[in-house]
Amino acid sequence: MARFTLPRDIYHGRGALEALKSFEGKRAMICIGGGSMKRFGFLDKAEAYLKEAGMEVELIEGIEPDPSVETVMKGAEAMLKFEPDWIIAMGGGSPIDAAKAMWIKYEYPDITFEDMCKVFGLPQLRKKARFCAISSTSGTATEVTAFSIITDYSKGIKYPIADFEITPDVAIVDPELAETMPKKLVAHTGMDAMTHAVEAFVSTANCDYTNPLALYAIKMIKSDLIASYNGDIAKRDSMHNAQCLAGMAFSNALLGIVHSMAHKTGAAFADYGAHIIHGAANAMYLPKVIAFNAKDETAKKRYGIIADIMELGGANDDEKTALLIKYLRGMNDALNIPQCIRHYGADSYPAENGFVPEKVFLERLPEIAKNAIGDACTGSNPRQPSAEEMEALLKCCYYDTDVDF
Numbered sequence: 487m488a489r490f491t492l493p494r495d496i497y498h499g500r501g502a503l504e505a506l507k508s509f510e511g512k513r514a515m516i517c518i519g520g521g522s523m524k525r526f527g528f529l530d531k532a533e534a535y536l537k538e539a540g541m542e543v544e545l546i547e548g549i550e551p552d553p554s555v556e557t558v559m560k561g562a563e564a565m566l567k568f569e570p571d572w573i574i575a576m577g578g579g580s581p582i583d584a585a586k587a588m589w590i591k592y593e594y595p596d597i598t599f600e601d602m603c604k605v606f607g608l609p610q611l612r613k614k615a616r617f618c619a620i621s622s623t624s625g626t627a628t629e630v631t632a633f634s635i636i637t638d639y640s641k642g643i644k645y646p647i648a649d650f651e652i653t654p655d656v657a658i659v660d661p662e663l664a665e666t667m668p669k670k671l672v673a674h675t676g677m678d679a680m681t682h683a684v685e686a687f688v689s690t691a692n693c694d695y696t697n698p699l700a701l702y703a704i705k706m707i708k709s710d711l712i713a714s715y716n717g718d719i720a721k722r723d724s725m726h727n728a729q730c731l732a733g734m735a736f737s738n739a740l741l742g743i744v745h746s747m748a749h750k751t752g753a754a755f756a757d758y759g760a761h762i763i764h765g766a767a768n769a770m771y772l773p774k775v776i777a778f779n780a781k782d783e784t785a786k787k788r789y790g791i792i793a794d795i796m797e798l799g800g801a802n803d804d805e806k807t808a809l810l811i812k813y814l815r816g817m818n819d820a821l822n823i824p825q826c827i828r829h830y831g832a833d834s835y836p837a838e839n840g841f842v843p844e845k846v847f848l849e850r851l852p853e854i855a856k857n858a859i860g861d862a863c864t865g866s867n868p869r870q871p872s873a874e875e876m877e878a879l880l881k882c883c884y885y886d887t888d889v890d891f
């Protein structure tokens with residue numbers, strides 16, 4: 487038996503934020519990040535709509551990018567005091583993911599972070615509150631997914647919490663919120679969405695329900711992302727839908743080792759002053775993982791189907807896979823994303839000498855590879871890597887060398 491779960495309602499299109507007016511409840515806790523929702527007036531609008539609906543509103547603000555376990559615990563305490571019956575998370579993946587984890591802790595104050603991370607092991611939520619997610623970036627699709635990514639900075643590891651219990655009740659996909667994204671964010675979140683769709687399509691958990699969503703998302707992202715990056719607002723609006731379709735696919739089909747590697751490298755060098763931003767990590771690793779997975783015949787066929795929907799040409803699946811890899815690398819170039827960790831600058835742009843020193847990378851490699859294999863996304867990858875293969879793959883991602891194993 488398989489399960490396909492999405493939010494009960496997805497309000498989409500310009501002005502969809504107004505849906506908040508129709509919510510029924512007593513107290514709404516709005517959760518936001520560092521200030522973009524405030525700065526661009528969306529927080530005021532949301533508050534006004536909720537008040538119009540007769541609700542008392544309180545705010546948790548300042549949720550940092552790549553939110554920490556501590557932020558989650560602190561937010562849950564505020565929720566326990568205010569006792570909201572609606573949690574309204576607005577912003578990028580970070581504040582929405584943090585709010586999802588706060589929600590778990592609010593519903594079950596005794597639960598530990600470790601317990602939360604047991605894959606598909608959460609107790610039933612919605613005893614205290616329902617959850618609405620309003621995305622302002624076009625990538626994570628956390629507004630429709632069963633995932634939340636929280637970072638344990640003491641370990642330098644990102645942990646996915648995965649359970650349909652945290653699939654939001656309502657998603658609001660209003661493109662106006664995403665129009666204010668700076669270019670770099672468009673690039674990173676857009677390639678995150680592309681990775682979601684590609685990984686979902688080749689995942690061992692793909693099915694008839696997820697495949698059309700993944701393929702159509704890929705088609706849209708190919709047509710829209712670079713133009714959106716270069717300032718086309720209609721394409722930017724379209725990307726907001728495309729990333730959401732990709733999210734619907736991967737929330738139900740799961741992901742693969744591109745994400746395992748991104749989760750385990752993202753914060754691993756934070757002591758050197760930067761993160762490898764999630765979307766950029768995916769963009770760099772995706773072509774390498776395609777080359778690795780394509781040794782599996784079924785996966786190679788499916789990459790062929792992706793190349794076909796992208797109209798890349800190619801006479802057979804080997805050629806199609808090679809063209810797909812080439813095209814994705816071209817997208818990285820067009821979006822000013824480096825091709826490998828060695829050239830990943832602290833500002834995320836390509837640099838001759840990236841911020842992760844070779845020596846440090848090699849020292850930490852065995853541990854990172856071990857963690858990546860243990861990541862929740864590895865199980866559904868079409869080819870299961872050994873520890874040695876994962877190390878070799880990560881090396882290719884560091885040096886930008888060909889994957890020939």
Ligand SMILES: NC(=O)c1ccc[n+]([C@@H]2O[C@H](COP(=O)([O-])OP(=O)(O)OC[C@H]3O[C@@H](n4cnc5c(N)ncnc54)[C@H](O)[C@@H]3O)[C@@H](O)[C@H]2O)c1
Pocket residue numbers: 519520521522550551552553577578579580581583622623624625626627628631632633634635644663664665666667668671675678764765
């Ligand atoms: N839950 C999931 O299914 C899932 C999937 C993929 C990634 N993630 C996680 O999501 C996080 C990344 O989320 P993200 O890429 O959305 O970025 P983010 O939420 O970390 O935001 C990045 C920055 O962009 C700013 N910002 C957000 N929206 C803006 C807008 N419209 N205009 C201007 N600035 C804006 C924020 O203030 C912040 O400074 C990572 O922790 C990643 O691991 C989660």
Ligand SMILES: [Zn+2]
Pocket residue numbers: 626678679682745764768
């Ligand atoms: Zn992602």
